[in-house]
Amino acid sequence: MRIDRKRLERSMDDLGRIGETPRGGLTRLALTDDDRRGRDWMVAHMREAGLRVTVDQMGNIFGERAGAEALPPVLMGSHVDSVPTGGKYDGQLGVLCGLETIRALNDHRIRTRRPVTLVIFTNEEGARFQPAMIASGVMAGKIALEDAYNTRDADGIRLADELERIGYLGSEPCVARPFRAYLELHIEQGPILEEEGLSVGVVEGIVAISWSRLTIHGVQDHAGPTPMRIRHDALVAAAQVVTGVRRIAHEIGGDLVTTVGRLTVSPNIVNAIPGKVALSIDMRDPKNETLDRALPLVDRVVRDACEREGVRYELEHYWRVPFTPFAPDVVGAVERAAKAGGVRYRRILSGAGHDAQYMAAIGPAGMIFVPSRGGRSHCEEEFTPMDDIENGANTLFLVALELAEQA
Ligand code: GLV
Numbered sequence: 001m002r003i004d005r006k007r008l009e010r011s012m013d014d015l016g017r018i019g020e021t022p023r024g025g026l027t028r029l030a031l032t033d034d035d036r037r038g039r040d041w042m043v044a045h046m047r048e049a050g051l052r053v054t055v056d057q058m059g060n061i062f063g064e065r066a067g068a069e070a071l072p073p074v075l076m077g078s079h080v081d082s083v084p085t086g087g088k089y090d091g092q093l094g095v096l097c098g099l100e101t102i103r104a105l106n107d108h109r110i111r112t113r114r115p116v117t118l119v120i121f122t123n124e125e126g127a128r129f130q131p132a133m134i135a136s137g138v139m140a141g142k143i144a145l146e147d148a149y150n151t152r153d154a155d156g157i158r159l160a161d162e163l164e165r166i167g168y169l170g171s172e173p174c175v176a177r178p179f180r181a182y183l184e185l186h187i188e189q190g191p192i193l194e195e196e197g198l199s200v201g202v203v204e205g206i207v208a209i210s211w212s213r214l215t216i217h218g219v220q221d222h223a224g225p226t227p228m229r230i231r232h233d234a235l236v237a238a239a240q241v242v243t244g245v246r247r248i249a250h251e252i253g254g255d256l257v258t259t260v261g262r263l264t265v266s267p268n269i270v271n272a273i274p275g276k277v278a279l280s281i282d283m284r285d286p287k288n289e290t291l292d293r294a295l296p297l298v299d300r301v302v303r304d305a306c307e308r309e310g311v312r313y314e315l316e317h318y319w320r321v322p323f324t325p326f327a328p329d330v331v332g333a334v335e336r337a338a339k340a341g342g343v344r345y346r347r348i349l350s351g352a353g354h355d356a357q358y359m360a361a362i363g364p365a366g367m368i369f370v371p372s373r374g375g376r377s378h379c380e381e382e383f384t385p386m387d388d389i390e391n392g393a394n395t396l397f398l399v400a401l402e403l404a405e406q407a
């Protein structure tokens with residue numbers, strides 16, 4: 001039994017047109033009109049596949065395929081939001097392989113013992129509303145619903161208002177419910193599978209993540225008449241923070257990665273000394289203790305940089321997710337499915353965050369990776385060969401089927 005590769009490819013093309021960029025990537029930020037169009041496309045096809053569709057208070061979409069018995073379901077899911085000028089595989093591929101699994105169960109007229117439910121999570125990326133994985137975070141009880149609702153984007157627009165505006169403020173409580181397993185297929189977003197010529201990664205867990213925000217208050221002044229000796233330049237302090245944050249990764253070494261990805265400069269004109277800079281700091285490592293060591297170093301880098309420039313600052317370490325190992329029985333089942341499908345695979349760790357990370361806090365979870373060409377992701381160049389996608393989707397189908405038949 002296999003999934004239908006042609007049908008999956010058609011769906012990837014169709015959904016991939018919603019929010020497509022001129023260079024063939026995707027900009028489908030959470031809770032925008034394009035996100036709504038993507039959701040509507042999914043809901044229509046979920047209904048067509050016979051799923052019972054519900055929406056919860058965080059806009060998470062569930063499509064249930066009934067089982068023979070009223071047992072906790074097997075969940076499969078991912079997200080349809082993207083980063084700006086992102087790719088067509090991050091998130092979208094997981095929900096479409098989930099949909100294809102449902103369609104394949106229908107083709108083969110399989111009545112599973114447990115329900116099989118497709119889930120689409122809201123705002124996984126954290127590109128528009130921070131933090132990332134906010135809706136699975138609410139479901140897992142790690143983020144308060146009210147806090148999530150009150151999160152604002154860079155223009156000050158509230159998450160709950162956008163949910164309502166696009167018609168996805170549902171009524172089902174966004175709470176943890178029992179499930180047999182949560183399965184997420186995703187692109188690797190790193191180079192390992194491609195380098196080793198493998199189709200599938202059996203994901204054993206996800207690294208620990210911390211996000212911080214820093215605002216530096218300098219003194220805005222004229223770029224001409226203001227002598228160098230009396231300047232308090234927020235951007236000069238920020239520049240030292242950027243290089244200092246990278247130095248932390250080199251100092252601690254190992255697997256630690258550190259990134260300043262967002263930087264906004266005010267007033268951001270040619271002839272004024274920057275009065276204010278806001279920036280983000282993202283750090284990840286497989287070991288929680290490494291982040292425990294790195295965070296005080298961030299404090300020191302920021303303090304020293306701002307002292308040198310004579311500027312004020314606010315630094316907030318506002319989001320932390322611990323290293324998350326996946327459930328050994330789910331990882332084992334994914335591995336069996338890869339083997340049964342004759343797929344070349346290896347076990348692997350995820351360097352990116354996924355909703356599976358929060359789902360693992362409330363039930364057994366696991367993931368299937370497929371390769372990313374050149375290891376590239378969060379960019380328009382994202383690409384995975386269709387042969388690998390087919391192998392990944394078949395693995396998802398087989399593991400979902402095995403777990404859904406379990407008592
Ligand atoms: C999500 O894409 C993340 O890992 O930040």
Ligand code: MN
Nearest residue numbers: 090091124186
């Ligand atoms: Mn993703």
Ligand code: MN
Nearest residue numbers: 083090125378
């Ligand atoms: Mn992503």
